[in-house]
Amino acid sequence: xxxxxxxxxxxxxxxxxxxxxxxxxxxxxxxxxxxxxxxxxxxxxxxxxxxxxxxxxxxxxxxxxxxxxxxxxxxxxxxxxxxxxxxxxxxxxxxxxxxxxxxxxx
Amino acid sequence: xxxxxxxxxxxxxxxxxxxxxxxxxxxxxxxxxxxxxxxxxxxxxxxxxxxxxxxxxxxxxxxxxxxxxxxxxxxxxxxxxxxxxxxxxxxxxxxxxxxxxxxxxxxxxxxxxxxxxxxxxxxxxxxxxxxxxxxxxxxxxxxxxxxxxxxxxxxxxxxxxxxxxxxxxxxxxxxxxxxxxxxxxxxxxxxxxxxxxxxxxxxxxxxxxxxxxxxxxxxxxxxxxxxxxxxxxxxxxxxxxxxxxxxxxxxxxxxxxxxxxxxxxxxxxxxxxxxxxxxxxxxxxxxxxxxxxxxxxxxxxxxxxxxxxxxxxxxxxxxxxxxxxxxxxxxxxxxxxxxxxxxxxxxxxxxxxxxxxxxxxxxxxxxxxxxxxxxxxxxxxxxxxxx
Numbered sequence: 001x002x003x004x005x006x007x008x009x010x011x012x013x014x015x016x017x018x019x020x021x022x023x024x025x026x027x028x029x030x031x032x033x034x035x036x037x038x039x040x041x042x043x044x045x046x047x048x049x050x051x052x053x054x055x056x057x058x059x060x061x062x063x064x065x066x067x068x069x070x071x072x073x074x075x076x077x078x079x080x081x082x083x084x085x086x087x088x089x090x091x092x093x094x095x096x097x098x099x100x101x102x103x104x105x106x
Numbered sequence: 107x108x109x110x111x112x113x114x115x116x117x118x119x120x121x122x123x124x125x126x127x128x129x130x131x132x133x134x135x136x137x138x139x140x141x142x143x144x145x146x147x148x149x150x151x152x153x154x155x156x157x158x159x160x161x162x163x164x165x166x167x168x169x170x171x172x173x174x175x176x177x178x179x180x181x182x183x184x185x186x187x188x189x190x191x192x193x194x195x196x197x198x199x200x201x202x203x204x205x206x207x208x209x210x211x212x213x214x215x216x217x218x219x220x221x222x223x224x225x226x227x228x229x230x231x232x233x234x235x236x237x238x239x240x241x242x243x244x245x246x247x248x249x250x251x252x253x254x255x256x257x258x259x260x261x262x263x264x265x266x267x268x269x270x271x272x273x274x275x276x277x278x279x280x281x282x283x284x285x286x287x288x289x290x291x292x293x294x295x296x297x298x299x300x301x302x303x304x305x306x307x308x309x310x311x312x313x314x315x316x317x318x319x320x321x322x323x324x325x326x327x328x329x330x331x332x333x334x335x336x337x338x339x340x341x342x343x344x345x346x347x348x349x350x351x352x353x354x355x356x357x358x359x360x361x362x363x364x365x366x367x368x369x370x371x372x373x374x375x376x377x378x379x380x381x382x383x384x385x386x387x388x389x390x391x392x393x394x395x396x397x398x399x400x401x402x403x404x405x406x407x408x409x410x411x412x413x414x415x416x417x418x419x420x421x422x423x424x425x426x427x428x429x430x431x432x433x434x435x436x437x438x439x440x441x442x443x444x445x446x447x448x449x450x451x452x453x454x455x456x457x458x459x460x461x462x463x464x465x466x467x468x469x470x471x472x473x474x475x476x477x478x479x480x481x482x483x484x485x486x487x488x489x490x491x492x493x
Binding site for chain 2: 022044058059066067086
């Protein structure tokens with residue numbers, strides 16, 4: 001599949017693992033390829049997004065532009081030049097999903 | 107032919123003057139203001155999100171405001187929970203909030219619920235209200251509120267925040283998605299930093315809380331386009347607002363075509379049994395701050411490792427060697443496993459993880475400073491600031 005430049009929007013808790021960037025540009029043909037490129041460039045971010053057996057963590061959703069990939073072709077969803085991929089974690093007021101494994105409850 | 111309004115208007119002259127700026131707009135008018143007056147909105151949480159939310163709903167004239175909060179005002183709340191003032195520290199948030207809301211608008215009916223929302227009380231409570239605004243700060247309650255809204259047919263005006271980012275949406279309307287359509291599963295427990303560990307820009311719940319108030323008012327008036335099926339993402343640092351489409355999931359266990367959740371469950375268990383990683387920190391060897399002080403004063407050969415972040419070190423430190431927890435795996439070679447090492451952080455949680463990691467890496471003489479630098483400030487050296 002042809003690879004195109006797209007931008008991945010990194011949510012706040014993950015920015016520390018991608019050199020503090022709020023967006024990362026990748027060359028990819030599908031969402032899956034884009035995410036692989038992301039974790040290849042920034043290996044520290046992998047365990048926060050994926051389980052040990054390579055599945056996207058359940059409290060993380062991926063969007064291409066404004067559409068949830070679960071309603072498209074999931075990680076096979078094609079990305080086009082200039083597309084925006086968003087990583088959207090669940091957050092809950094003062095507490096956030098375990099994207100920051102260093103913290104712990106009081 | 108013009109439609110005759112069938113809503114009996116009960117606004118008195120004082121109310122008409124009070125709400126004049128609403129009344130002179132066709133989008134509100136007498137009919138809209140009357141709708142606000144007869145509306146009953148339940149605010150879950152009188153903290154960061156609840157403060158601006160309740161204040162603006164009160165100002166707008168929402169007739170019945172329910173408040174649910176069992177907590178007490180803490181000094182560290184004042185940075186963002188603007189309904190509470192310095193004089194309220196130590197007071198029940200409910201009492202502090204109700205007092206300010208009544209002062210803004212004595213025409214309101216404020217109903218206080220001094221309790222922890224639970225599966226036993228949520229359904230009955232929600233039935234008395236028209237709209238629920240969720241301003242809570244933990245996952246079990248988020249799922250509880252969502253499920254109770256779907257089961258009672260009440261819209262859930264959702265807002266959430268972290269550091270300087272927020273989300274807002276309206277869940278649980280008849281044709282729209284619910285929170286579980288977006289996040290079917292909660293994150294595992296024991297890995298969730300609170301505001302105390304993660305921090306939050308004080309203005310952020312202000313921004314998001316007022317968005318929630320806006321959505322509540324729009325739903326009551328039937329005006330504008332509510333955030334149904336839309337997730338608004340707020341980035342306060344970039345001042346960027348993005349929107350994602352949310353779809354109602356036909357397989358959603360709560361609001362789908364064949365729901366499997368037909369009553370409220372044990373949400374703590376729901377958030378617990380999904381755990382992939384167990385909470386770390388139980389069972390690591392500890393040292394109390396008094397003993398640490400005694401041994402440091404006796405000039406014993408103890409290596410103090412501080413696993414907090416550089417900006418925390420700048421607030422206060424006890425001269426420890428700084429390796430932030432996330433850097434530890436890459437910098438463990440800087441440590442001498444033949445020496446006795448004590449590890450501390452702010453409160454003892456992160457350092458417990460560090461101790462467990464070091465033990466797994468072959469360090470045998472390593473202990474966690476129970477209570478962290480906070481315990482040191484409380485029990486050993488009050489000159490060290492708490493934060």
